[in-house]
Amino acid sequence: MLLKERTKSVTHRILESLNYRMNLPDEEKIKYENQLKGFAGEKQFDVCMSRSHQSCLILNDLVLTHRDTVFQIDSLLITTDAVYLYEVKNYASSYFYREESFFTESGYKILNPLRQIDRSVTFLYNVMLSLGYRLPIHPLIVFIDPEFNLYSLLPNKLFLFSNQLPKHLNTLSDQNFSITDKQVELGKKLKALHNENYRPDNLPIYHFDQLQKGILCPICFSTSYRDTRQTYFCAACGHKETIISAIERSIVEFRLLFPESLMTTNRIYQWCGAIYSKERIRVILKKNYHRHLSRQMTYYSEK
Ligand SMILES: [Zn+2]
Known part of the structure; x- marks a missing residue:
């Protein structure tokens, strides 16, 4: 059951509008393209999710705050006894994963999604606790692009590649969870905490x-x-x-x-x-x- 639809973030909408109303500096243009790519990946994930007919609650794109720190969740799935937290990455081409860091083919280090998701898990756990819920959180990083390659010596159980996603979602839908009022209440409370007008402080300057x-x-x-x-x-x-x-x-x-x-x-x-x-x-x-x-x-x- 879809409890919250995905919407474009404030940053995405602002960059979109500016892109068609001014000459965006190169740096902002790249940011806009990344927003587009990220959003397209998340939409692709939503299609897989809706095809799998989940009986649990789904909340997409939540912006939450814990003790003045804002964090964002791409997708959240609430089952009877756990919460699944998905971070969707629309990386294309090949990356290397070594010494717990991600590198592009040309050797550049990128922000580590493992660290990002770890942070989200901690904050979400605390937010849920403050709402009176103590549920285990299962984090997963979804690499949605089928062309994406990750060269790594060690497998990581948090990584979910696009070819593994249908199986993972089917396993969940096969469990046919019976959602209680308590879960619905948690979903609604999290939805109510979503800050849709959150404006990050790295927005471009314009007049x-x-x-x-x-x-x-x-x-x-x-x-x-x-x-x-x-x-x-x-x-x-x-x-x-x-x-x-x-x-x-x-x-x-x-x-x-x-x-x-x-x-x-x-x-x-x-x-x-x-x-x-x-x-x-x-x-x-x-x-x-x-x-x-x-x-x-x-x-x-x-x-
Ligand atoms: Zn038109």
């Missing part, structure tokens, strides 16, 4: 004036468009939606990129590329947000 304005297509990220009285069409891929929904999406994107900025009709009018009237934008802002009136200006915030 409103430097970004290309206009409504981005949610499919192909183009800003070229055609429209009728009520409908917005992407001129590049043909995606179609109401103008209201296109403006609403753009407002959400503005809030994501500029959470500290005052949201005024004029700002959103500019952000949407000055193609729809301020009156039309005001109506949408009034409907979805809380309106603040001051002598100098009117601005809007979350309801």
